[in-house]
Structure formats: structure tokens, C-alpha cells
Amino acid sequence: MTGKHLRVACAIIERNGLVLATRRSAAMSLPLKWEFPGGKIDHGETAEQCLLRELVEELSLRVVIRHPLPEHTHAYPDFSVTLYPFVCGMVGGEPVLHEHAALAWLPPGELLTLDWAEADLPVINGYLARCGIMEARR
Numbered sequence: 001m002t003g004k005h006l007r008v009a010c011a012i013i014e015r016n017g018l019v020l021a022t023r024r025s026a027a028m029s030l031p032l033k034w035e036f037p038g039g040k041i042d043h044g045e046t047a048e049q050c051l052l053r054e055l056v057e058e059l060s061l062r063v064v065i066r067h068p069l070p071e072h073t074h075a076y077p078d079f080s081v082t083l084y085p086f087v088c089g090m091v092g093g094e095p096v097l098h099e100h101a102a103l104a105w106l107p108p109g110e111l112l113t114l115d116w117a118e119a120d121l122p123v124i125n126g127y128l129a130r131c132g133i134m135e136a137r138r
């Protein structure tokens with residue numbers, strides 16, 4: 001593994017049978033890739049605390065954290081990331097884009113139609129397996 005290692009909490013937010021995906025902006029790392037909203041875990045912060053903070057900063061969104069999913073580590077060419085995913089529910093309100101280029105609410109079975117950050121693919125497939133949806137694409 002080369003470069004820095006990031007620990008990142010991310011949210012699989014469910015609402016009325018749909019899941020929220022956000023698209024990174026052209027100015028961010030991994031430009032225009034789709035991801036689950038969240039961000040880097042600060043020193044002294046739990047993954048859950050990070051997630052609640054990042055969702056307010058990025059999307060003005062308050063959620064309830066329902067349960068964690070298994071973490072996954074992925075090596076990109078110049079850095080590596082461990083994703084700490086949490087299935088969440090909405091408290092209320094609508095997400096507001098402060099940093100991302102776009103958002104989409106999709107049925108779980110359509111998530112893999114987006115161009116995801118590579119690290120997310122095992123997370124999505126694990127989530128789909130929990131939902132009883134067979135992996136349709138890689």
C-alpha cells in the first residue's frame with residue numbers, strides 16, 4: 001500500500017425503500033465518483049460521531065444510526081481507505097448539497113448502475129446481500 005491511509009465513516013441512508021447516493025464534485029479527490037455521504041474520522045472521534053458531524057456539514061442532514069455494516073479497506077493507487085459504513089434512517093428534512101455535485105435516491109437494486117468510488121463496491125454488495133438482492137453487476 002502506498003500513500004496515506006484514511007479512516008472514513010459513511011452512511012447508507014434509507015428512506016421509503018430508497019437509498020441516498022451522493023456524487024463527488026469535480027474539485028474533490030475521486031472526482032465525479034458516487035459515494036455514500038460521510039468523511040474522514042478525526043482524532044478522538046468515534047466513527048458514529050464523525051458521521052453525524054459530516055452529514056450536517058455536507059448535507060444539513062440529521063439521521064439516526066441504525067446499525068454498522070462490516071468495514072472494508074481498499075487501496076487506491078495513491079492512498080488507501082477503510083470505510084466504516086452505517087445503515088441510517090432520516091430524522092426529517094431534505095438533504096442540501098454543500099459540497100457534492102449531485103445526489104440521487106435509488107432503490108437498492110439500482111445502486112450499482114452508478115459509477116461508484118471503487119472502495120464502495122464491497123460495501124454495496126454486502127448491503128445488497130443483507131437486503132436479499134443478489135449482486136447484479138460488479
Ligand SMILES: Nc1nc2c([nH]c(=O)n2[C@H]2C[C@H](O)[C@@H](COP(=O)(O)OP(=O)(O)OP(=O)(O)O)O2)c(=O)[nH]1
Binds near residue numbers: 029034036038117
Ligand atoms: N465520504 C466518503 N468517502 C469515500 C467513500 N468511498 C471512498 O473511497 N471515499 C474516499 C474519498 C475521499 O478520498 C475519502 C473521504 O474523505 P472526504 O469525504 O473528507 O473527502 P475530501 O474531499 O475532504 O478528501 P480530500 O480530497 O481532502 O483528501 O474517502 C464513501 O463512500 N464516502
